[in-house]
Amino acid sequence: MLVVACIKQVPDTTQVKIDPVTGTLIREGVPFIMNPFDTHALEEALRLKDKYGFRVAAITMGPPNSTLTLRKALSLGADEVVLLSDRAFGGADTLATSRVLAEAVKKLGEKEEVVMVICGKQTIDGDTAQVGPGIATRLRYPQLTLVDQIKSVDVNTKKMIARRKLEGHHEIVEVKLPVVITVVREINKPRYPTVPMRLSSEDMPVTTWDNKTMHLDETTIGLKGSPTRVNRIFSPERVKGEIIGDGLKNPEEAAALLANKLVERDIIHL
Numbered sequence: 001m002l003v004v005a006c007i008k009q010v011p012d013t014t015q016v017k018i019d020p021v022t023g024t025l026i027r028e029g030v031p032f033i034m035n036p037f038d039t040h041a042l043e044e045a046l047r048l049k050d051k052y053g054f055r056v057a058a059i060t061m062g063p064p065n066s067t068l069t070l071r072k073a074l075s076l077g078a079d080e081v082v083l084l085s086d087r088a089f090g091g092a093d094t095l096a097t098s099r100v101l102a103e104a105v106k107k108l109g110e111k112e113e114v115v116m117v118i119c120g121k122q123t124i125d126g127d128t129a130q131v132g133p134g135i136a137t138r139l140r141y142p143q144l145t146l147v148d149q150i151k152s153v154d155v156n157t158k159k160m161i162a163r164r165k166l167e168g169h170h171e172i173v174e175v176k177l178p179v180v181i182t183v184v185r186e187i188n189k190p191r192y193p194t195v196p197m198r199l200s201s202e203d204m205p206v207t208t209w210d211n212k213t214m215h216l217d218e219t220t221i222g223l224k225g226s227p228t229r230v231n232r233i234f235s236p237e238r239v240k241g242e243i244i245g246d247g248l249k250n251p252e253e254a255a256a257l258l259a260n261k262l263v264e265r266d267i268i269h270l
């Protein structure tokens, strides 16, 4: 039985700059990291392996240098890794990304029963939190987002009980397997690779699937398959000379001042 962890390689956004001309992220020379939420997704998959003996596959859709992040997954204990890489996959929005990932899960499921797909809550670059639910929809699997605890997995009854972290409260849910879940940071503390594992992962195979292998209709993937276009990325301009009201001494006046400013700028309507 297989647990699939979807991990994305992202630029270390603490160092990313935006190209003022093209309005796109400058990726050259920027270090890449495993998307932080995905380190928890992978860790949870490895804990299910430790507890229930499942095998773990880590998959990523990205450029060839995403092998870096897949080797990290191998050094942490993933049994196999798949790089989904093809120019035809490039420029994908969340709809096109979830299509390729869902098809990859189906393909892995042809040789081994998939019990769970684990995604991070969201990435630190696109930040949409749409891919996990998109994969579930395409696979027609039930989905649980914002999971912060897996309480039990019963492979005989094909059921799982998990806890979701909602605003101000938790929700305990029972769901049929296979399932797609997205996890939050609180679910676990990711392990570190051991030196022997790190060394042996350097020689372990990385399977690469391009579109010749996946045979996906090109109008449903990449830029062609993406109804959403990111036209421009920019940092909001900081407006100087703000009026500061002393909220502590005279809250009513400060509140009135703020409300007037917001009305003036058509931000709120009273």
Ligand SMILES: Cc1cc2nc3c(=O)[nH]c(=O)nc-3n(C[C@H](O)[C@H](O)[C@H](O)COP(=O)(O)OP(=O)(O)OC[C@H]3O[C@@H](n4cnc5c(N)ncnc54)[C@H](O)[C@@H]3O)c2cc1C
Binding pocket: 006, 007, 008, 009, 025, 035, 037, 038, 041, 059, 060, 061, 062, 092, 093, 094, 095, 097, 101, 118, 119, 120, 121, 122, 123, 125, 126, 127, 128, 129, 130, 131, 132, 228, 230, 233
């Ligand atoms: C600044 C910026 C803004 C964007 N805005 C939009 C937008 O509004 N709408 C839109 O459709 N696209 C948008 N995109 C494109 C979007 O980033 C890509 O489609 C991306 O591949 C998936 O979306 P995401 O990064 O938001 O992922 P999310 O939905 O936030 O990711 C959730 C989880 O899905 C899994 N996952 C996501 N991508 C991959 C991958 N490539 N490989 C493996 N697992 C993955 C991971 O487990 C991840 O934690 C944007 C990109 C950028 C850089």
